[in-house]
Amino acid sequence: MEDKKITMPAVALRGLTILPGMVQHFDISREKSIRAIETAMMGNQKVYLVTQRHPEQETPAVADLYQMGTISQIKQLVKMPGGIIRVMVEGEKRAALLTLFEEGPYLEAEVEEAPMQEEQLTDTVKEAMSRIVKEKLEEFGNANPKAVKDFIGSLLVITDLEQLLTQTANEFPWDFAVKQEMLECDYWSHLYDRIVYYLMRELEILMIKRDYQGKVKEHIDKNQRDYILREELKVIREELGDDSGTEDADGYMEQLEKLSADKETKEKIKKEIQRFKGMPGGSQEANVLRTYIETVLEMPWKKVSRDNQDIIHAKEILEEDHYGLEKVKDRVLEFLAVRALTKKGTSPILCLVGPPGTGKTSIARSVARALGKKYVRISLGGIHDEAEIRGHRKTYVGAMPGRIADAMRQAGVANPLMLLDEIDKVSADYRGDVSSALLEVLDGEQNVKFRDHYLEIPLDLSGVLFIATANNASTIPRPLLDRMEVIEVSSYTENEKFHIAKKYLIPKQLERNGLTEEMLSFSDKALEKIIHNYTREAGVRNLERRIGEICRKAAREFLEKKKKTVHITEGNLQKYLGKEKITFENANEEDEVGIVRGLAWTSVGGDTLQIEVNVMPGDGKLQMTGQMGDVMKESAQIALTYVRSVADRYGVENRYFKEHDLHLHIPEGAVPKDGPSAGITMATAMLSAVTGKKVCASVAMTGEITLRGRVLPIGGLKEKTLAARMAHMKKVLVPDKNRPDMAEISKEITKGMEIVFVKTMDDVVREAFV
Structure with a gap:
């Protein structure tokens, strides 16, 4: 077959490919394209149509055009408004682009005809190929019935393979790039492969599309149904009010x-x-x-407040709010330092243990202020129902969350400071053990997911800074105590009380009673006398009450007697507070037999106990009076056993104890007394009474005794030392094992007293006997 090269006008098509045998109309607006059509119309009405690779290009070069196009016959030309020409063409022959001339007023192309090449295909192969194409067309028609009406019906009646392939390529709505691919096929078998491939691809796309459409329709139908039902339900409810x-x-x-x-x-x-x-x-x-x-x-599930990590600021706040309490302040500042370095730090669980009125609760409030935390307080005194901590199941009538969850809700943040007040006073009954419920709250490993029965959703308590308070650590259950870091808040000395009263209590009471410092003032001597003779406590609560009492009476005087100022002195103090409430039993003036001064710890501070022992004819009985508890009675029995075991060393015969009774008495019989620290005092008094040797009146002692005369350590040493100072004792005997505790006591307390450490009763006797 002889190839022919032809030069003719050319038009570059955008997004459109013309195949041989295809009738198509399209609009042209580019000047060069219009000129090319007009030139063709003036000649043989033939034009070369070639497709641009990128439709968006305005002036394509040779490289921007496909190499295979179609020689087409212009059938119709219509001029449209806006300089647009609508052209109808019919594709005639495939032709390859050889050269493109762009210099003239229109594009001119040199092309070479490229008819489909002959193949040796048998009739059987052609029939098979026809059937396969028709099967795919039928499948497509079944999946898309509208396509049958449009063109598939006319394709299925064609019997010639070449005509079927040509018409299918022309009629099917392929993309221009697909049609270009078909135009470039040189053999009928190649065109067959492309048509079958793209028919199968279209079928698969159609099936996927149908599946998605079905799912979307189902979803829309369900939403529509739900919407209608909701609207109906809304109308019904509105009708019912x-x-x-x-x-x-x-x-x-x-x-x-x-x-x-x-x-x-x-x-x-x-x-x-x-x-x-x-x-x-x-x-x-x-x-x-x-x-x-x-x-x-x-509930503040993830809402947190930002802590103030300025350690200097925290120190200033703590110093401003509290006098003394160095241990507590140091521990809080240590916590802040760790938090600042690690940027997280597990919140400690601090337990402040000390007598009433020593400022445990107010310390927690100051810590919250120093850290910039929200402050919530839970009073645990007398709680005996576990549900108070864990909450009630919401199915019960009147159910509510537990106190922990409720405090979190009040705080409004997940990291407040939570004060658990009076943790030593929780109790248990048939409704559960409150202290056991608190174990989960106060365990850093468990409280990340604290379960409140009412909420039923785990509550994260790991960000909460817990501070507990207690008067007596011995009554806190051991597992609960083990989860907390105990900080002792000990009794205040008279000097500390004096400074606290001056700095905090007097200004507070003046403000509360509507007075000013110019209207009411206190002399230092008067303040010292209020502390010494009108209050007897470890803390400052009663001291504040006495100051408040003076303020109220002064306020009355301002109104009744029109006074301008009132100055409280040691001389006029009795006028406002009445006669002295407290008298301290000072050291005895004379050394006596069988009378020894012991030291005791009470819930309101330290005290001195004068233990007396008398010997009388009898048959070896020991009589004890003075409201003594079981522990103290056992100490008395141990003391007597020890005295009998060493009596022969002091010239006392064994039959002496069979012929005499001993009577041990602790004055103030109406006041219950108990504790394990009066052993050496009772043993010294008994030994003095039995041997007739006098005990030094200015000596006080504390310590427990064993059967062999060893002296055991005791607690509450600061309070006991304070009591000895108040009683003007000159020498205090302390167990040798309490030497580290004594090192922590300030010189202000021990000043003027001789502290003697004793290991055995021999040391005690040597120091106590005259």
Whole structure:
């Protein structure tokens, strides 16, 4: 076959490919394209149509055009408004682009005809190929019935393979790039392969599209159905006057969107809101659920406040609010230092143990102020129901969250400072053990997911700074005590009380009673006398009451007697407070037999006990009076056993104890006394009474005794030393094992007293006997 090269006008098509045998109309607007069509019309009405590789290009070069195009016959030309020409063409022959002349007023191309090349295909192969194409066309028609009406029906009746392939390529709505690929096929078998491939591809796309459309339709139908049902339900509720539940549920959903919580918590709350939405508004269950939803939405699940990590600021606040209490201040500042270095730090669980009125509760408030934390207080005194801590199941009538969860809700943040007041006074009964419930709260490993029975959602307490207070650590259950860091808040000395009164208590009471420093003033001597003779306590609570009493009486004088100023002195103090309330039993003036001064710890501080022993004829009995507890009675028996075992060393015969009775008495019989620290005092008094040797009146002692005469350590040493100082004792005997405790006591307390450490009763006797 002879190839022919032809030069003719050319038009570059955008997004369109013309195949041989295809009739197509299109619009042209580019100047060069219009000129090319007009030139063709003036000649043989033939034009070369070639497709641009990139439709967006305005002036394509040879490299921007496909190499295979179509020689086409212009059938019709219509001029449209706006300088646009609509052309109808019929593709005639495939032709390859050889050269493109771009310099003239229109594009001119040198092309070479490229007819399909002959192949040796048998009739059987052609029939098979025809059937396969028709099968795919039928499958497509079944999947897309509209296509059958459009063109597939006319294709299925064609019997000639070449005509079938040509018409299928022309009629099927392929993309221009696909049609270009078909135009470039040199053999009928190649064109067959492309057509079958793209038919199968179209079928697969159609099936995927149908699946997606089905799913979308199903989803839309369900949403439409739900919407209609909701609208109907809304109308029904409006008719019944019961549409508040839906409005509330929508409001809860809005709150849930704004809630700062993890995904699991939000999902749980969302389910409860959806349940509530479907309930009749007036039902009891709906009311229970409404309360529950409102509660969980108020909880600060992930909302936290930013701590003030300025250690200097914290130190200033603590010094400003409290006088003394160095241990507590140091521990708080250590916590802050660790938090500042690690940027996280596990919140410690501090337990402040000390007598009433020593400022344990106010310390917690100051720590919260120093750290910039929210402050909440939970009073545990007398709680005996475990549900007070863990909450009640929400199915019960009147159910509510536990005190821990409720305190978190009040604080509004997940990292407040929580004060557990009077933790030593919780109790247990048939409703559960409160201290056991507190174990989970105060365990750093467990409280990350604290379970409140009412909330039913784990509550993270790891960010909470817990501070507990107690008067007596011995009554706190051991497992609970083990989870806390105990800090002793000991009794105040008279000097500390004096400074506290001057710096804090007097200004506070003046403000509370509407007075100023110019109106009412206290002399230092008067203040010292109030502390020494009108109060007897470890803390400063009663001292504050006495100052308040003076303020009230002074306020009355200002109004009744029109006084301008009142000055409280040692001389006029009795006028405002009456006669002295407290008298201290000073050291005895003379050394006596059988009378020894012991030291005791009480809940309101230290005290001295004068233990007396008398010997009388009898048959070896030991009589004890003075409201002594079981521990003290056992100490007395041990002391007597020790005295009998060493009596022969002091010239006392064994039959002496069979012929004499001993009577041990502790004055103030109406006051109960108990404790393990009076052993050496009782043994010294008994030995003095039995041997007739006098005991030094200015000696006080404390310590427990064993059967062999060893002296055991005791507690409350600071309070006891204070009591000895108040009684003007000159020498204090202390167990040798308490030497480290004595090192922590300030020189202000021990000044003027001789502290003697004793290991055995021999040391005690040597120091105590005259």
